[in-house]
Amino acid sequence: MSFYNKESLQFIRRRRQQEVFRGREKELTLYQENLARDVEDEERKFLFIVTGPQGSGKTLLLRRYVDVLAAAQGVSAWIDESAEDLLEAMMQLARQLAKFDEKAFKPLFQRHALYQKRMKELMADPAGQKPPPFVAFGGMVAKMGLHIGKKIPLSGLIFRLVDEEQVEEQMKNWSAFVATKLKNKEEERLLQEPLEVLTSLFLAGARTLSASHTVGLFCDSYERTAVYLDGWLRGLLDGHYGDMPSNIVLTLAGRTEPDPERWQRFHDITTCVPLGPWE
Known part of the structure; x- marks a missing residue:
């Protein structure tokens, strides 16, 4: 049997993941259409909150969002529970974004x-x-x-x-x-x-990068990481550390929504994406 000219393992995995992903087209289209809107468009959202029980495909959906962003010439950075604290989470994001503009960071x-x-x-x-x-x-x-x-x-x-x-x-x-x-x-x-100083520099780098690319920040397993990320992310959106670039889309994924009392003030820029069982 010849093994030449076969599809790569990565291609086969992507194809199978796409087949598994069928039934989430609506959620995917929601993100695609949002990226196509101008930042000045009243319908443009800057925060996506993906929720659903374990096994509902939250991580897979975020991975597809990353693909959609890349297809639109955007750049992304991803964190999850592998970041053990806030400082490490921010630096993980920065190291990923620096691949697209090292000088900025x-x-x-x-x-x-x-x-x-x-x-x-x-x-x-x-x-x-x-x-x-x-x-x-x-x-x-x-x-x-x-x-x-x-x-x-x-x-x-x-x-x-x-x-x-x-x-x-x-x-x-x-x-x-x-x-x-x-x-x-x-x-x-x-x-x-340290957070004020380092976050302001993180935002400065993000502003430089966002001048030429839409930037997507993805926070998976938020039910675990919210304990140290929640206040910081709200501070970013509130401008506590400096101006947040308008060409950034933040996506959180967890089993439940973040504390509504703390996040209610961002409702006008938020799209909630609840995931039920696979269809």
Whole structure:
């Protein structure tokens, strides 16, 4: 038997996935038609929320959305539960987008490297190991999206797991410790407010990239990642970290919708895509 001139394994897999995908044409068309609309169109949506029980095809639908975006000359980045915290999730997105414009994200990568270097130095400082061990807590500032001197944008789950007043006290201790160790004000702010600094650079890169491409950000397994992503994503949409490019479409996929009380204010830019059983 000859094996020459056969279809590639990847082609066969894509074809089979497309066959399995039959019955979701309406949901796929919804995304295609939205991309075709101008960002100024009142019908244009910037947030897709895909929900459905396990096995309903959420991940497969998002993969098809990625294909649709690529066919329209768009670019995409994808995160799921493999990102263990907020900082890693953002950097995963940045590394994927940088494949399309490395220069746009270079300032972010440089600042992130400096952040890691300074954190390592502070973690090794004996003064930070004395009770309370707030240096270890300092690493959580970026990883879990804590904001020094501001209301902590954590989900209800984390509020149930930690004492808010104790967290705020630890944040004050961390901020004071950083101020005594770093004389460079920019570096001091980087360590005290890493999410603000790094996210603003992430958005700057995204704005540059979105000038020539539609950018799709895909967050799968949101029922698991919302615990650290939810406040950050809402902050992006609210402009907390700087202007969000209008040529970006954010897609969340999870078993249930995000907290309606927190996400209701974005209803005018949102399309909900509930998935039932396969037809």
